[in-house]
Each structure stands twice: as C-alpha cells, then as structure tokens.
Amino acid sequence: MKNLESQIGHLPAGASVSVTCSPAKGQQATLDLTARLQDLGHKAVPHISARLVEDAGSVKRIAEFCRRQSVKEVFLVAGDASSPVGPYDGVVAFLRDFLDTDHGVDRIGVTAYPDGHGLIDSLTLHEALHAKQSLLAGAGVRGFASTQMCFDVGKWRTWATAERAAGFTLPLHIGVPGVIDRVKLVTMGVRLGIGASLRYVQKNGSVLGRLFSPTGYDPNALIDPLSKQADELNIEGIHLFTFNNIEATAKWQQRALAKLGEESVSG
Numbered sequence: 001m002k003n004l005e006s007q008i009g010h011l012p013a014g015a016s017v018s019v020t021c022s023p024a025k026g027q028q029a030t031l032d033l034t035a036r037l038q039d040l041g042h043k044a045v046p047h048i049s050a051r052l053v054e055d056a057g058s059v060k061r062i063a064e065f066c067r068r069q070s071v072k073e074v075f076l077v078a079g080d081a082s083s084p085v086g087p088y089d090g091v092v093a094f095l096r097d098f099l100d101t102d103h104g105v106d107r108i109g110v111t112a113y114p115d116g117h118g119l120i121d122s123l124t125l126h127e128a129l130h131a132k133q134s135l136l137a138g139a140g141v142r143g144f145a146s147t148q149m150c151f152d153v154g155k156w157r158t159w160a161t162a163e164r165a166a167g168f169t170l171p172l173h174i175g176v177p178g179v180i181d182r183v184k185l186v187t188m189g190v191r192l193g194i195g196a197s198l199r200y201v202q203k204n205g206s207v208l209g210r211l212f213s214p215t216g217y218d219p220n221a222l223i224d225p226l227s228k229q230a231d232e233l234n235i236e237g238i239h240l241f242t243f244n245n246i247e248a249t250a251k252w253q254q255r256a257l258a259k260l261g262e263e264s265v266s267g
Helices: 004-010 027-039 056-068 092-100 122-139 155-165 182-191 196-203 204-213 220-227 246-266
Strands: 016-019 042-049 073-077 107-112 140-148 172-177 235-241
Touching: 004 246, 016 027, 027 042, 027 056, 027 122, 056 092, 073 092, 092 107, 092 122, 107 122, 122 140, 140 235, 155 220, 220 235
Parallel strands: 016 042, 042 073, 073 107, 107 140, 140 172, 172 235
Antiparallel strands: none
C-alpha cells in the first residue's frame, strides 16, 4: 500500500511479516519486498499467487528465490487476477509443481474459508483444502491453514469442527483484522469477499458492540472466544490483517502480550 515506507519502521524486531501479492504490482514486487524485509532482520513470508505464475519455469525461479534468500515459509493463494496468466488456475496444481523443486522451504501455508467464497462453492473449497494437505504430507513438508477474516465466531467454530471431523489436521491460524477503524474495516471486508459475515455483524447489534468498544475495534473480541478451543481445534496462531496500519496494531500486540505475561505470573 502507499503508506508502506512510513509503516515499515513500526514492525517489531524479528517480526513474522506476511507480504501480500496484488495483480496490479505482480509477483516480483512481492519477492522484492520479501528480500528487503529479510535483510532488515524480519521473517518475511511471501504470498505466492498461483494465477500470476506464467509457467513451470517461473515456479523454478520462485523456488530458487526462496532458497537463495533463505525464505523458510511461504503462503500460497490463488490470487485476485481475473484470469490466470499461465496454467495455474488455483493453488493445488501450483503446489504440486512447487513441491517438485529444490525450494528449501520448511513450511507452507494455505488459505481456508470459514465464511465461504463469493466465486467458489463450499464443496470445491473443502476438497481443495484436503488436496493441499495431502500434497504437503506426501512431500514431507509442514503446513498450516490461515483463515480469511470471519466476524461470526460461531460460523468459524462450526467450520473448523467440521473440517477436523473430516480429517483435516493442519494447524489453523485465525485471520483477524488488526487495529483498524470501523469504516475501513467494513470497506475492506466487502472488497475481500466476506460479505456474509459482515451482514451477520450488521444484523446483530450485540456482535457489533463486542467488536467495537468506545475506543475502537479490538482484535481480542474475535480472538478470545476461539482461544478457549485452541487445543481442541489445533489453533496454532493468529494472522493479523493490518492493512498497513502497523503502528497501531503493533502497539495493541505489545499491550496484549504484556497483559498475557501479567496473567501468567499471577496465575
């Protein structure tokens, strides 16, 4: 985003930083920023957009980049391009070819959609998720699934419970907006295709009240209810969508960790 330069200095030292990929800027811009963040001492996790990969040769070049830059984790998305530039319409085919390269990556993240997808039916999403897990297991590469933003905690819990019952075992990361104002949160939510969850929030005033205190949106409103089932559902971590509001989100993170430390000592 345009405010990248002003926000990059607010990243906590050694942070795990997800580097998104947009059709407008292309895959190379993601790789360039990944290399820069790595040089600054962060653990950069590039998003690889399958629909922006031209051919098998490009897959090998991305793998070579990961090995050369000592990138140990990548996150795979189909991407927002209206049509694929090459043979990869989705992640499964790309992942199959990527795993055949000498990539040097230790862990690969994939997307998950508890709130559904505007263009893909739920059965296809389910089958793709399990296909990715199977490919990772066959290659002996660790993986995880990071979910889209979902404001309906009950829907997230129901989805996760059903996937676990169906044999999905990869660790889950809860996709949660960082510190962001109400208007931007709703606007970005619509752009990202999570309208069903937003409509749920808008129809339920109590949910809106929990998400937005008088001082603004608090990520804990979504994190706390799910944390109670972290062990049961194998919830490993949190993915914070900052929308480049890094300074405010980092301050919230520091306060949250400090409070957690205080509770641990007192407990």
